[in-house]
């Protein structure tokens with residue numbers, strides 16, 4: 153696996169592609185399209201018709217996968233109410249840029265607060281519907297939010313399980329890819345922990361960005377590009393929307409990637 157380069161910036165992503173093409177990453181086999189049912193993965197929260205969230209045409213569709221705590225909302229710890237919600241700077245701008253560039257938006261979040269009994273699944277789902285409404289108001293409707301309510305040690309009752317969905321396991325992403333007909337190789341992950349990067353890599357998501365906020369430790373085991381802000385990710389998606397446009401002046405005269 154690659155390591156996040158301390159101070160690394162988004163311009164590294166072309167090299168990242170080359171690395172993958174050279175066989176540096178070994179994603180697990182893609183799920184059979186249309187087949188559902190990664191064991192134990194919860195039904196996602198969905199609030200708008202898929203077409204309204206950008207899932208139009210035959211696909212396969214590219215997705216921007218977002219971790220939630222630390223990427224969508226500031227991670228104040230087990231946030232599950234509007235009152236404690238503080239948006240991460242640039243999240244709505246990133247969401248709009250991604251939609252404009254043809255990506256659908258999918259959140260995948262570990263919610264150990266459910267396992268620990270801090271709030272229940274209905275509370276979580278109600279809060280998530282509110283989050284979806286905010287994204288819709290901002291002009292970037294979310295396709296779905298996937299969540300893992302489990303925890304292998306701290307979970308209570310049936311929630312105490314080593315599941316297939318808690319990141320770094322890729323279950324939520326694989327479920328989303330299969331259910332919505334997403335193309336992992338054309339998709340992007342933004343997370344704030346190595347677990348997010350590992351889950352995405354295991355699901356075959358090629359472009360991965362690790363948001364390195366205060367307290368983050370880039371470079372541990374994460375296979376991703378370190379970025380200091382969501383704005384950096386947005387600029388990359390916008391630049392990539394022209395796809396064949398070469399990144400002039402960045403790394404010499406290498407041919408643009410297909």
Ligand SMILES: [Mg+2]
Nearest residue numbers: 219221222344
């Ligand atoms: Mg997080």
Ligand SMILES: [Zn+2]
Nearest residue numbers: 300315317318
């Ligand atoms: Zn789980």
